[in-house]
Amino acid sequence: MCFACGDEQANGLHLRVFAAEGVAVTAQFEVAAAHQGAPGLIHGGLLTLAFDEVMGSLQWMMRIPAVTGRLETDFLRPIPLGRTVHFAARCRGVHGRKLYHCAEGRLDGPDGEPVARASALFVEVRLDHFAKHGRAEEVQAVLDNPGDHRTLRAFEVNP
């Protein structure tokens, strides 16, 4: 039940991520009233969360389990509630266990005004990282049913 992509999260970001050209994805985020920081504006931490989710999605395409080691966000413009942020993220390179990603967000369309940029280092981990530090039974359920999990990620198909 991920706060960024889970349907069950009433106030979550409900992010949908799609394959793009190369090792890249796109996504959209409708900024709801629940995502407010300053009156009428998005909370910056939630925007960073969205970047974390979108860049983190690249690992599913690359089939490399990884966690966020470092994430830097540049907030370029204020983002009002009720608008939609369009994200594009791509992998810039891989060195050993380190995955270097970057992303940008634009307002109301893929060619809209740039409102934020981010870069991140993800670090490859073994799958037992999640069982060891999280809820082992839920991780095991995913490992036992890899087919079910794949269907949750549209870009696995990459039509």
Ligand SMILES: CCCCCCCCCCCC(=O)SCCNC(=O)CCNC(=O)[C@H](O)C(C)(C)COP(=O)(O)OP(=O)(O)OC[C@H]1O[C@@H](n2cnc3c(N)ncnc32)[C@H](O)[C@@H]1OP(=O)(O)O
């Ligand atoms: C089954 C279904 C599941 C499904 C699971 C779905 C997962 C979705 C995840 C979404 C994304 C998240 O939010 S993840 C949640 C937020 N992130 C976390 O909780 C991560 C917490 N941190 C950690 O667990 C650890 O610090 C790691 C794994 C990141 C790194 O620890 P480690 O494994 O001991 O590796 P370590 O040697 O320290 O680092 C490896 C290399 O990366 C570099 N490195 C590490 N951290 C940094 C850093 N902050 N800044 C610069 N560089 C760094 C090191 O210098 C080294 O470079 P070199 O010497 O090789 O050159």
